[in-house]
Amino acid sequence: MAKRILVPLDRSDMADSVLALVGDLARSSGGAVRLLHVAPVPKARIADNGHVVAYESQEMERIESKRQEALQRAAECHLEGVPFEAVVRFGSPVKEIIRESEAFSADLIALPTSRRSWLGRALSGVADRVFRSSPVPVLLLGER
Numbered sequence: 706m707a708k709r710i711l712v713p714l715d716r717s718d719m720a721d722s723v724l725a726l727v728g729d730l731a732r733s734s735g736g737a738v739r740l741l742h743v744a745p746v747p748k749a750r751i752a753d754n755g756h757v758v759a760y761e762s763q764e765m766e767r768i769e770s771k772r773q774e775a776l777q778r779a780a781e782c783h784l785e786g787v788p789f790e791a792v793v794r795f796g797s798p799v800k801e802i803i804r805e806s807e808a809f810s811a812d813l814i815a816l817p818t819s820r821r822s823w824l825g826r827a828l829s830g831v832a833d834r835v836f837r838s839s840p841v842p843v844l845l846l847g848e849r
């Protein structure tokens with residue numbers, strides 16, 4: 706039984722269906738969930754006149770705050786009664802997912818996938834690379 710489930714989420718609609726299933730799994734096993742969002746490292750925002758509007762660190766704080774709120778809302782909707790944490794990391798999605806699974810001592814990574822256009826299929830390489838390189842089992846959850 707999976708007691709520590711890592712759930713990497715992007716901003717897709719798949720999160721709802723994945724979290725409903727993960728919530729049921731965690732409740733039945735007495736497990737805990739860590740929600741993870743990995744964002745690219747932001748660059749400074751520069752105005753047309755060349756002045757810095759926001760430094761990289763300010764952009765990171767803004768993105769982290771916004772994504773934390775979204776992860777909390779998603780958890781409140783689907784993880785009732787399940788202990789959970791929400792974290793935001795910056796960098797390469799595959800590396801950060803693997804790194805976070807080790808930091809959390811995850812028993813399982815539940816990773817949403819979806820059928821999309823050619824671009825979506827190319828980006829879904831993250832799920833494939835996590836599946837192939839993870840030291841823990843990976844549950845790929847796709848929509849029908």
